[in-house]
Amino acid sequence: MPVAYEKLTAKGRATRERIVAAASELMLQRGVARTTIEDIQEAATISTSQMYHYFADKKDLVSAVIDYQTDQVLSFQHLGLDRIESIDDLRRWRDVMVDAVHGRNGLGGCPLGSMASELSDCDPVARARLARSFAQWENVIRDGLVAIATRGELAAGTDIDGIALAMLAALQGGLLLSQVRRDAAPLAAAVDTMIEHLSRLGMR
């Protein structure tokens, strides 16, 4: 049994974090199936006994990686979405995302989307965890849309829940197609169409 997180010393927590960061990077690059515990040990320069001090098995590591990637993605999303009050703010958030994807030629897609695609049908624990992560992301988007509606930029009766879910789908599909094409155009087209739709919903 690995040591519970709460019982780890500050140094122990730092080592655990180093392992998770190394595992995340490898799993994002190669996928979960192609990443072995040995690869991660080597990348994090830790011994086998250290590894099992922190994690019971690969599935345990995968859960930690999902949590880590969720934090990374959501803090990036919060950065852009927390201050959203208008459709113009949404356009700025779009620019930040499209620029980021353009800067890496679409490589990597979405870390959560990639894990979801690989694990949803074969790992029920990972699937449930990823579903929760996407629900959190959807909530962040919904909060932004509610702020826009509160400001009066959306017509009364707009289906904010449906549009929040559709926006998350647009992001996921856009990121995946940008990864395949090595080009930010699909992400831009997907999000632009959603924003255009929202801005028309606001016209009286």
Next chain:
Amino acid sequence: MPVAYEKLTAKGRATRERIVAAASELMLQRGVARTTIEDIQEAATISTSQMYHYFADKKDLVSAVIDYQTDQVLSFQHLGLDRIESIDDLRRWRDVMVDAVHGRNGLGGCPLGSMASELSDCDPVARARLARSFAQWENVIRDGLVAIATRGELAAGTDIDGIALAMLAALQGGLLLSQVRRDAAPLAAAVDTMIEHLSRLGMR
């Protein structure tokens, strides 16, 4: 060197097709990395020498699987999209897709999207092949939108290319989120929002 497809007898082509169908099913279930040549041989009940009679290596099989899945997906898409002339037709196409995904609880996601997510960053040949498949799919959608515009249901100046790409992204993101959630709602929300957008674009 495997035998060129053109030189295969009818029986040889049938065997090759059986191998590709078995490989497609396994790769869709488990992912490419988790599927070995031996698994495929067993599933298709063929010998090692037969396998190498048809395919040089696993990468060669992956290419054949991408072509096979592209044919499957596009013939399903053509079925719904070829007769599209109006936004109402688009709604019927949406129902067929959402029903199909609902019927399998989202399982499987999109075969092309799953391969794209797994292979884009680590297999340049597969990536290029998948990019071509998605371009074909995008064209099928664009043709449907052009037919709708020709009928006069879209305002002049509508960015049909951008919307076709956004619709493909909506499908991909919707299918992925439906796979994670085991629920067709994300696909429905994504496509409904796109169709709603199109129908508003047609209002004068």
